[in-house]
Amino acid sequence: xxxxxxxxAAANFIAAIVTTGYLWQVVGMIEILGGILVLxxxxxxxxxxxxxxxxxxxxxxxxxxxxxxxxAPFIMILFLISSSLFLAWQRRQYWIxxxxxIS
Numbered sequence: 001x002x003x004x005x006x007x008x009a010a011a012n013f014i015a016a017i018v019t020t021g022y023l024w025q026v027v028g029m030i031e032i033l034g035g036i037l038v039l040x041x042x043x044x045x046x047x048x049x050x051x052x053x054x055x056x057x058x059x060x061x062x063x064x065x066x067x068x069x070x071x072a073p074f075i076m077i078l079f080l081i082s083s084s085l086f087l088a089w090q091r092r093q094y095w096i097x098x099x100x101x102i103s
Contacts (some may be wrong), residue, residue, distance in 0.1 A: 004066070004069045004070060004072040004073065005069050006066065006069070007065055007066060007068055007069060009065050010061070010065035010066050013061070013065060027054060030050055030051075030054065031051065031054060033047075033050065034047045034048075034050035034051035034054070035047065035051070037050065038051065038087065044087065044091055044094075045091050045094040045095065045098065048084070048087055048088060048091070049098075051084075052084070055080050055084055058076075058080060059077050059080055059081065062074075062076055062077050063077060
C-alpha cells in the first residue's frame with residue numbers, strides 16, 4: 001500500500017517524535033509486545049489494553065493531521081476501529097471480568 005502524502009503539520013509532528021527517539025524505542029516496543037500478546041489467546045485482552053492508547057493516538061493523528069490528503073486516512077481509521085472492535089467483541093467475556101461494572 002503506498003504511503004499517502006503528509007500534511008505539513010503531520011510532518012512536523014512525526015519529525016518531532018522521531019528525533020526524540022520516543023516513537024521507535026518506546027512506542028515501537030509496546031506495539032511489538034502488544035502485537036505478540038494479541039496473537040496469544042490467553043493474553044489477547046492484555047495486548048488490546050496495551051495497544052488501545054496507541055490505536056487511539058493513531059486515529060486522532062490521522063483524523064486531525066492527515067484529513068486533507070484524501071480518503072486513505074479515513075480508510076485506515078475505519079480499519080483500525082473495525083479490527084479493534086472485532087477483537088474486543090471476540091473476547092467480550094474477558095472485558096466483563098476486567099470491568100465488572102459493565103455487566
